[in-house]
Amino acid sequence: MEKTKIRVALAGNPNVGKSTLFNQLTGLNQHTGNWPGKTVEKKVGYVEKDSTLIEITDLPGTYSLTAHSIEEVVAREFIIKEKPDITVVVLDASALERNLYLLLQIMELSSNVIVVLNMLDILKEKKYKLDTEKLQQKLGVPVISTIASKGIGIDNLVEKIIDVYKNKNLNPMKIEYPELEDTLKKIEALLPEKIEEYPKRWAAIKLLEGDPLIVELCKKYEGWEEIKKIVEKKEENPVKVASARYSLIKNILKDVLEKPTNQVITWTDRLDDILTHRIWGLPIAILIIFSIFYFTYSLKEAISTPWDNFLGLIGLGLNNLFSFLPEWLKNLLIGGIWQGVANVLSFTPLIVIFFFFLALLEDTGYLARLAFVTDRIMHILGLHGKAFIPLVMSFGCNVPGVMATRTLENEKDRLLLIMVNSFIPCVPRILVASFFLSIFFPKYAPILLLVLYLISFLSIMISGRILQRRVLKTSFSPLLMELPLYKLPNIKIVSLYVWDKLKSFLVRAGTVMVILSGITWILSHIPSGNIENSILANIGKTLMPLFSPLGFNWQLTTGLISGFVAKEASLSTLGSIYGASGNALGKLLLKDLSPITAFSFLVFQLLYIPCAATIATIYKETNSLKWTLITIFYSLTYAYLFTLIIHTGITLLVR
């Protein structure tokens, strides 16, 4: 028998336990992708009950449905255009006033709504009294109570969804704003009968709120000139609409919610007194980040070596397996393709560990505090507190750093951060730098390493300014965010989060990286199989005139080209060109290069093009070839000019 399918949308503010509820409902029976053409994550999951299949789409967490962020547009377009059978709106019961703001907007769009009151445990802690029965009567839609983190109330919700779908027994309240009705009627009268799929009254409200998409859409209508006169007093209108909504909310909550006269001091208040303290907040944050790094790298050491050995064994196995193939094909398969795959896989331990800690920080609520306490210092770099975590992660590896920019909700802020992110030197780049420094400047190596770090900060500062003014044409928006309540981490949420990140990295970034490393392999082995007269070396030789102002010889240039696949590869390429490694390579380099050239090389390799894995991740995260190319072009140009200045400067000084 064919199952009845019910399409449900899950909406709600951020931090109300919506993802927890989604995971409790669907478990592993879910898949993640992106909304078509958007960088916003889309999650769809399924619940089966008797003869019904419930398909749940997790809408992005938003505070509103005005077109000021992609998340809000995604959420409202889904409700308007896909017309889910039922929209479940998750509310934080302990902050109802603010949460009802979104509910009202959803009820303006759809009449099939079920309300979920989550976090009732916090409500109790605060000693608030809530009459859910009365709330249900006033709203005219079912109200279900849950404590999602403990799985309480989930079955009730599933039953209610089926019940509402079958019986269509809702009688939602009419949402009217006494203060606005006259104005809204005037606007409605000027609008045509059909405004695409948008309800007319809803469009009128959005015009009053100055919603950019709806304003653009209505410009083509006859009545626009008249409407413009009504909505023109721009700055006051959005505030008026918001005030009207809040006064309606006050009415709804009258004799539904009762608060004690003295506010109870909650656990969150107590923890915040310490963790966001004006003096202690920052040292505590630094201590936490430091421990995460310490754990990540000691864990990584423990896991990576056996993991890399294991990957090596597979390589050998494949080598034997394909021994019947002609030599060149076997080499391409193993040295090119498999090496690329192994390269992608070798990132796995790092990504898992990093994202485990990030998920922990996020799920406990501390991540938002971290943004708060680091906001001041991030201002020095022209960024704000939310940029802190992605930048810090990039010190380990730029790939998770770029992936972590998802925590920024403003699209342009994200692009900017992604572009400057790769100026943070990751561990492989520091390895190459340490090798050169220990050969050329054994006495000053630590100081010069510090200088390299300072150059990278300086580059973020300079580039942040240039990109904001010239390319993105905005400034980084100031910090504005809700600090969620602290809670104990939920292992299910944390592991799903890590699994999601790993899967998307392996699938999307992995493919691009395999292709790129395949191409580089071919270039370095054709025509003779010898790197010295390969196409790669020839490219290096051809590019020489461009790089000789920086003092580089063709060997260094070729090393840089292969450093594109993985930063540490520039060292191994230099090794195979010079036919030596370790100390022997060091001696040959010392003979061939001046100290100034060596230092310029380090500056250039610090700043130039992000590695293949990072580029693949940038492409995946921006979903745009244009911005990926701009990032590559910008970093190359910047690195070239900066190194040129350094090289010429030092040369002139030394003379």
Next chain:
Amino acid sequence: MIKSLIDLKKGEKGKITSIKGGESKLLRLAELGVNPGEEILVSQKSMGPIIIKVKDTNIALGEGLAENIYVEVVDHGEDQN
């Protein structure tokens, strides 16, 4: 007395009288409950941003935003009581 929100001390309560800024900024603030007429409590201060309590939630505001929010102080908090 009307002051900029950034000048309030930790523990002080105020009622928002006006907010300076473009319409999309005003709307974003309003959606988070930061709207004229609303009562807020400054629960944490730092060298830069501040944390306020509004409508039962904690909101972190960058310095640039807090400067442009004007409030009438209604309660000086525990110090004076």
